[in-house]
Amino acid sequence: MLTTPSTPAGNRSAPSVLVVDDEPVIREFVCEILEGEGMTAVPMESADTAAAYLNEHVEDVDILITDIRMPGSMDGAGLANLVANKWPQIPIIVMSGYETPATASIRCKVRFLPKPWSIGQLLDSVSGVAYSAVPSN
Structure with missing residues (x-):
């Protein structure tokens, strides 16, 4: 079951992850994996919809996972920047x-997860950034 966060990011023990991929199967699979680990997954089908969501709900997002290549006025590289x-x-x-972050003109610090990835690689990537994303209480 895909969920929308209802608790502000600073008040949760598990991160809320914005998952952006134009491929429904990949997007839903990533969300299912993350939710199976107790995280909140917020699926978005494009960088454009993700940017609009962030403008309204940034306090509900701890981590961004995005594909690089996506249709729309902005791709994942533009969203990352x-x-x-x-x-x-x-x-x-x-x-x-x-692509890689360098070939996609991503000008910021990101963690790169090459496709195809394993479930373990996905979870390791999220764990690697989650400690800096969710404040300890």
Whole structure:
């Protein structure tokens, strides 16, 4: 079951992850894996919808996972750069089977997850950025 966060990011023990991928199967699979680990997953089908969501709900997002190549006025590289500039507190994980952050002109610090990835690699990437994303209480 895909959920929308209802608790502000600072009041949760598990991170809320914005998952952006234009491929429904990949997007739903990532969300299912994260929710199975107790996280909140917020699925978005494009960088454009993710940017609009962040403008309204940035306090509900701890981590961004985005594919690089996506249709729309902005791709995942543009989204990563936007998030790093506007909301630098949000760690970013980028996925791609075609490009790297350097070839996609990503100008910010990201964790790169090459496709195809394993479930363990996905969870390791999220764990690697989650400690900096969710404040300890």
